[in-house]
Amino acid sequence: PRYEKVAAVLRGLSEGIKTGNPTAKRAIGSAGWGHVGIFERLKSDNIAWDISVWHSYGKINSWPFEQLQKYKKPIWVTEFNHNLGSQKDGEEGQAAGLKEMMETLRSYEKPYDVQAAFIYELLDEEYWAPNFEAYMGLVKLKKDSQGHWELGAKKAAYKAAKDVIENGAKP
Numbered sequence: 317p318r319y320e321k322v323a324a325v326l327r328g329l330s331e332g333i334k335t336g337n338p339t340a341k342r343a344i345g346s347a348g349w350g351h352v353g354i355f356e357r358l359k360s361d362n363i364a365w366d367i368s369v370w371h372s373y374g375k376i377n378s379w380p381f382e383q384l385q386k387y388k389k390p391i392w393v394t395e396f397n398h399n400l401g402s403q404k405d406g407e408e409g410q411a412a413g414l415k416e417m418m419e420t421l422r423s424y425e426k427p428y429d430v431q432a433a434f435i436y437e438l439l440d441e442e443y444w445a446p447n448f449e450a451y452m453g454l455v456k457l458k459k460d461s462q463g464h465w466e467l468g469a470k471k472a473a474y475k476a477a478k479d480v481i482e483n484g485a486k487p
Contacts, residue, residue, distance in 0.1 A: 319357065327363050334364070343392060345369025352383040359387065367392050367431075374399035374413070376420045381428040390429045393421060395436035401452035402471060410451075411472035418480040435477060439467075 326344060333340050344365035346354045355368060368384045368391045376396070384391050398405065398413030405413065414435070424430040440453035443465070454477060456468030 341366040343367035371395040385428045390431040393433040400448040403448045403451035407472040411476035414473045415476040
């Protein structure tokens with residue numbers, strides 16, 4: 317029953333977007349990782365989409381990309397980062413993990429049609445501490461003298477991401 321509600325919403329959004337703007341691209345995914353079955357269900361229920369959306373945290377494996385490639389649509393990884401950000405492995409661990417993920421995603425560009433990847437997220441959300449969300453960013457937050465949040469230092473992951481981007485394609 318829950319899927320039927322979701323399918324009705326996705327079908328309505330998909331059809332409405334194409335009606336409103338025939339050139340618009342519709343990106344659909346499971347908003348999670350490890351759940352590729354939703355794509356088969358969308359296909360069998362004739363819910364149209366143009367871009368397959370995927371999220372990944374931690375080591376990136378090829379199996380979901382192999383599965384998504386079967387639908388002949390570009391793949392966008394709309395969230396990725398080192399598992400738990402810098403909470404568990406520290407800033408250097410996050411930087412190394414993020415670098416490895418970015419290089420892996422870059423190597424998936426041609427074989428799996430990965431067209432875009434978006435790091436989650438730009439800023440640490442330190443007000444969520446001790447939850448891992450407090451440590452997922454590339455830039456720290458800090459409180460000013462009046463207790464307001466402001467930008468803090470760039471984390472090692474910021475430099476790692478910048479370096480991978482500046483070094484261009486290295487599959």
